[in-house]
Amino acid sequence: MQTLPRHFFVTGTDTGVGKTTVSVRLMQAFAAQGLKVIGMKPVASGCEWLDGQWQNEDVRQLIAASNVVAPPEWINPYCFEPPIAPHIAAAEAGVDIQLEVIEAAYRQLATMADVVVVEGAGGLLVPLNSTQTIADLIQALALPALLVVGMRLGCINHALLTAEVLAQRNIEGCGWVANSIDPQMSRPDENLQTLIACLQQPPVLTLPYQAARTP
Ligand SMILES: Nc1ncnc2c1ncn2[C@@H]1O[C@H](COP(=O)(O)OP(=O)(O)OP(=O)(O)O)[C@@H](O)[C@H]1O
Ligand SMILES: C[C@H](N)[C@H](N)CCCCCC(=O)O
Ligand SMILES: [Mg+2]
DSSP: OTTSOSEEEEEESSTTSSHHHHHHHHHHHHHHTTOOEEEEOSEEEOOEEETTEEEOHHHHHHHHHOSSOOOHHHHOSEEESSSSOHHHHHHHHTOOOOHHHHHHHHHHHHHHOSEEEEEOSSSTTOBSSSSOBHHHHHHHHTOOEEEEEEOSTTHHHHHHHHHHHHHHTTOOEEEEEEEOOOTTOSSHHHHHHHHHHHHTSOOSEEEOOOGGGOO
């Protein structure tokens, strides 16, 4: 916690590894310190029609963990109905996801809060349009990246691939989180130690598996 910067981007080893869960947890911790906190989900895919409007579960959770109220179009500039890769959802909707639009929204949020937590979509190289990815978005926002590692078989490779791309692009890392998403994972401690050795740092946060969180 104390090692984290005030504004940062939460990426992950994959979709479904706990980016929202970790973002919410960190936002709650910052809010408990008396800081003004807001969450942002620039691109969401997977929305439901509820209470007369399209709603995304990640956006709902991030808003619930925020203690600053902001226009929905700043918190979530792009939202698509099907829970699929964002560039495909955008193309189907006839929308061109523009990093400039997201950047302008982020700049507004950054003036309103002490802490802005920006959650990606899927992993680091998920495309947003025909030429740009989540990694390009992180660079456009000039934010440090927090890597959520969903602790399951395969995560070592995914974590190291992600760390390598972050380094290649000179994206500043602000640590990683070990999120235990698989209670059946074999050799969890050995996997954790391998990640610590390969990423050359301990996790800033280790989240145990919470049975109540599974859908
Ligand atoms: N530590 C945990 N223990 C138990 N369940 C967890 C844990 N972390 C996440 N989950 C569950 O795993 C699922 C995926 O988590 P989450 O939505 O946070 O992932 P994500 O990386 O944000 O996914 P997306 O790519 O869709 O944004 C959710 O049902 C969540 O409640
Ligand atoms: C719908 C899902 N929950 C995420 N929001 C989007 C995940 C995109 C993953 C694309 C991919 O890596 O193949
Ligand atoms: Mg999420």
